[in-house]
Amino acid sequence: MVHTFPMQQICANAWCKQIFEITDEDLAFYDKVSPVFGDKKEQIPPPTLCPQCRSQRRMAFRNERNLYSRKCGLSQEGMVSIYSLDKPFPVYGSDAWYGDGWDPLSFGREIQWDQPFFVQYQALQRVVPRLGLIGVLNENCSFANHLWHSRNVYLSFDMGFCEDVLYSYATYHSQNLIDCAFSRNCELSSNLLDCTKCYQSSHLQDCEGCQDVHFSFDCHQCNNIAFCWNLRGKKNHVFNKPVSAEEFQAVLQDIRSGSFVMLQKHLQAYTGDVLQKAIRKAHHNLHCEDCRGDYLLHSRRIRYCFDCETSDDLAYCNRMDEKIVSSMDLDNASAAELAYEGTSIAGHRISFCNASYDISNSNLLYCDTLIACTDCFGCIGLKRKQHCILNKQYTKEEYEALVPKIIEHMQQTKEWGEFFPVEFSPLAYNETVAQEYFPLTKEEVLQRGWKWRDQKDEISKVEKVIPAAKLPDSIEDIPDDILNWAIECEATKRPFRIVKQELDFYRKMRLPIPHFHPDERHRRRMALRNPRRLWKRPCGKCGKEMETTYGRERTETVYCEACYLKEVY
Ligand SMILES: [Zn+2]
Ligand SMILES: [Zn+2]
Known part of the structure; x- marks a missing residue:
């Protein structure tokens, strides 16, 4: 043909x-x-x-930040889980799930030829115990999911190698941070977005190697600057103008006043002035060769990908941690090769799989939460197994004869080649990352035959609930008692609590108590990043057509790479 x-x-x-x-x-x-x-x-x-639509379908299988308190179905110990109590399957804590106290093969079943495969898969999904939270090698971390090798981390997601980090996302190798995202090697800072090697700073985006820098955008190797944009190697600057060291200290004192009213004033100057004046580069890619997409690092031959690093030969992938090779249609993968249509996966030749983060996985099709498995089809929750179908053990010969027949069956039911449909996700749509990147109303979700969960915040016993607007303005006037209160978010009315570690940080850094729920803060932060879409628009300087994540209607000054480099460096 x-x-x-x-x-x-x-x-x-x-x-x-x-x-x-x-x-x-x-x-x-x-x-x-x-x-x-x-x-x-x-x-x-x-x-x-x-x-x-493919990305949305995969994301509907990943819940990062909606956590529920429940009991482990095996040990009965209290735990936090990504699964609410109303889910049909048992949920186990890590120790119980990884332990030998249960046998996933006991749920095994024969393939039925008079039913679509996905329907049989869903029946299995309703009974096999699931892992409550994803993450390993963490110490003293609570309410954290997709977390690795970390200590004292709280309400943070999709991170690794962090210590004393709170309310953060996609951040690595960092210490003492609050409210950061997509940052690495940073310390003693708050509200960093896409920053690297920043210290004692706040409200920065796209900054690198900065110290004592605040409310600034795209500044590199600077210190003692505030409200600046596109600066390189500068110190003592405010609104991109040089000031004396004393003048800067006066501005810094204002920034560190600990007053919420002052913070709002500064944020207004940042978003209304700094972010409008800054020159933007068409994309945020660094050290890339032949790459189309945004937020790409040290990668080659990539098409239509976002937030990927040290990866080669990819298309339609998002959030690739490192070393993803020759793969397509993945969300949240690490160390994978020849992988296709998957979310939260690692391994070799993994297609149509979910939550199977283990680099020794190989030759998996339509599997969920498999650890160190090879040659499995339609299985859930297996560890160190080979030649299993729907959690039933076969010989190599039986497996190789049966799988082609199942594929033929799936070709007739039009299931072969498709990732699991959204309606087969064990999660409600609005519990998943899909709702963050492809937000829908409850009506839209139900119309499509997908699940919706009316969320209600579980707030454990508190002395009182105080509307954020009624909080004392200054951190100095906040009593220790606040640890026993819940604060009602000014925007969403959702209640949230302050923890001791956080209060200590605000006092030390002289920052006011936040008035917004952590999810609302996350949402606002993510809205400052560019969407995972590419548009063509002319360079604001030379007029040459360029591909960019800045939509055509956006009013910022966006330059092609060549013009940006001429202007900024
Ligand atoms: Zn579509
Ligand atoms: Zn240009």
């Missing part, structure tokens, strides 16, 4: 119908990852959904 590439396809989702392209590179990849049993290759067909 001869195609003229790229192939045009209409997204099969009735509410989308977007036209998308399937390139010859895409087709070569589907062929390359198609599994082989005996000497027959089971061809993975091109996708029927557009890249955005």
Whole structure:
């Protein structure tokens, strides 16, 4: 068959119908990852959904930050979990889940030829115990999920190698931070976004190597500056103008007043002035070769990816931790090769899988939460197993004969080549990352046949609930008693608490008590980043057409890389 590439396809989702392209590179990849049993290759067909709908479908299987208190189904110990009490399956704490006190194969079942595969998979999903939280090698961390190698971390998600970090996201190798995201090697700071090697600073975005820098955007190797943009190697600057050391100290004293009213004034100057005046580069990619996308680091030959590092030959991937090679359609992967359509995965030749973070996984299809497994199909919660289907053990010969028959069955039911549909997620749509990147109303979610959960905050016993606006303005006037109160968020009315570690930090750094719920703070922070979409627009300087994550309607000054480098360096 001869195609003229790229192939045009209409997204099969009735509410989308977007036209998308399937390139010859895409087709070569589907062929390359198609599994082989005996000497027959089971061809993975091109996708029927557009890249955005594919990403949304995968994200609907990942809950990062909606946590619930419950009991471990095995040990009965109290625990925190990403699964609310109303989920049908048992939920185990890490020790119980990884231990030998239960046998996932005891839930095994025969494949039925008169039912779609996904329906049988869902029946299995309803009974197999699930892991309550994801993360290992942490010490004294609570309300943290997708966390690795960390200590004293609280209400933070998708991070590693952190110590004394609170209310943060996607941050690594850092200490003493509050309210940070996508930052690394930072210390003693708050409200950093996409920052590297920053110290004793606050409210920074896209900054690097800064010390005592506040309310600034895209400044590198600076110290003692505030309300600045696009500066390199400067000190004692305010609003991009040089000031004396004494003048800077006076500004710093204001910033460190500990007053919420002052903070609002400073934030207004930052968003209304600094962020408007800054020159933006079309993308945030660094040390990349032949890459299309944004927030890419040390990567090569990447198409339409966002937030990826040290990865090669990828397309349609988001949040690739490191060393992802020759893969497509992944969200949140690390150390993976020849992986396709997956979320929260690692390993070799992993397609259509969820929550299987183990680099020794290989040859997995349609699996969920598998550890050190190879050659498994449609399994949930297995450890160190091979040749299993729907949690039932087979011999190698049986496995290799049966899987092609299941694939043939799935071709007839139009399931083969598709990731699990959103309605088969064990989570409600609004509990998942999908709601962050593809927000929908309850009505829209229910209309699509997906699940919605009416969320109610669980706040343990408090002395009183105080509206944020009624808090004393200055950190100096906040009594220790606040640890026994709940604060009602000024924007969402959701109650939230202050913890001791946090209060100590605010007092030490002379910062006011936040008036917004941690989720609202996260939402506002993420809104400052560029969306995971690419547009064509002319460079604000030379007029040359460029590809950028700044939408055409946005009013910031956006330059192509060449013009930006000429202007800023
Ligand atoms: Zn679509
Ligand atoms: Zn230009």
